[in-house]
Amino acid sequence: MTKPSSKRKKLTSALSSDDAPPDNLTQEENPALATINIIAVEVPELTEQEISDRLDLERKVERAFFEAGKALMELRDRKLYRSTHKTFEEYCRVRPWRWRSHRFGHNRRQSYLLMDAAVIFDNLEQKCDRSDHILPTNEWQIRPLSKLDPDIQPEAWEQAVESANGKVPSHRIVKDVVQRIMERTRIPNTYQIGEVCQILAKDNPELRGKGGCWAIVSAVNDFSCSVKMWDGEYTVGLQHLKSYNYLPAECEQMRLVCDRISRVYSNSLEETVKSLLQSLGKLNRPYLTAVEEKLLSVLESEYGGEILP
Template sequence: MSNISSERNLLPPKSDLEANQTTPVEVVSSSELTTEEWSDRIFLERQVERAFYAAAKALKALRDRRLYRSTHATFEDYCRSRFGFTHRHVNYLIAGSLVVDNLMGTNGSQIENSDKTGTNGSQVENLDEMGTNGSQIENSDETGTNGSQILPTSERQVRPLVPLEPEQQRQAWQKAVELAGGKIPSGRIVQDIVDKIRERTKVPNPYRLGEVCTLLPKDNPELKGRSGCWGVITHVGDYSCTLETWDAEYTVKIEHLKSLELLDNDCQFMQQLCARLRRLHEIENRDIAVDWLCLGLGKQPLPYLSPLQEKLLADVEQEYGLR
């Protein structure tokens, strides 16, 4: 409890009214934190700022126990304000920690020391045994179910494993460690192993021609800056698709796509809109305002235009003789 005790000065001070009361009265609303919850929150926040695994476990505890509720309405707002984390990044961290649990064969119980999820700070104290670089999970004598004590130290190393079944995760990680010469493999090595597993298992491509999807850059440098851009699938391969956006075509793996799950009529509208934007983009010596309009609509994944948006687009098309 030494770490928690050292943080007592950070707890909200009691008011003078509370200090003068002769009979202690504790009034806790649904949004207020108890003293012990404040201690736990401060400690867990310190873990989030440290190693990937400890951070993920701390975030999960903060989320599950709603320790953000006294200052933020949602967990997403709390993570963005307190740590600068997007909702997607937090999901990656937590999902990655579950993969590590599987690789250790512990479901998290080893790291949390089988604590019964008490609220007195004992559960979060065990997280500090991780250290600041994830070394504990690498050195523990009981960690490896894969014949190795080498375990991930970065979320990116395990991100490709998330979609796999637990047994496939362990097999893929073991193979990646072997290819890395018995050292911690890079995310690229792990991704290559996962791709080969998919080739063997023949996972069907879930997308279809004409479907409207958004791009998910993830770890693909070619998609940097394209997050949220929508487009229409023009080719479906075994493990990839070609997506046509307002200004380019991208052939990407299926994990870099997210379907908007639109009805057929809505897909047809988006297909027509994409074609209209592409015609404008192909005009030489066009005004820069054209690209501003196309860029805005090209990141608006909605199967309709507002009356003003339709008027602006139609006026620009008429300006360049496309109507």
């Protein structure tokens, strides 16, 4: 076997030695020997006024959702939308809000969520111990509190702050605290499938516009009932239901009426027809009058619904 060329070894050795900088190079000729001077810049401490201004501005940022909710309530209550829109709902849907929420978009539902959150925030601000200024920073954090009575909301929030080790609690932490309080004050669910109930929409933005309407219980849960109304299915907490105590035959009669209204309502309808059906959805008696029966039959005939004898 032939030996590797010695010239190859020498060549490699020469290249390796060239990589190291000669000892006789000056600092200017060899950048590796250059000295870098770092000038320390002293950052001035905040003055007492600047600290106060910072806290004030931070709180304004944190209260942005609260201010938005208060502004929406004033727009609604004073009807300041009336020059361009017929209803507040239409105004919220059409208005191109610059601060639109990435989570929900900005629509009627989000507007009411913000307004309800502003009411809860105001309640917490007045009743909670504010020595450490731990208050909500967004609507999502306090949404679970809407399930509790206003008198219990501060207690729940303070428990959530404690669970978060003195910091602003997350939605999950607040939700867990609310769940524990609800279980502690749990009322047995005595509703039955097929029972006719009245919707109590107070303090529940999901049911806004449904207050006073009747609904048929379709499922019984631990803390709520699934109910069927003329325009769809809803899950409603026990505190938002009130039984009409109708007889079984009356409940069955209302179930048939609900089915008839739903079939008509599923079509593309004019606003006057929708209003008529919605008025039938707020009856506080287990039957239709002769005129109501005739009107519903006409609508069933017009929109292809099944006409029952």
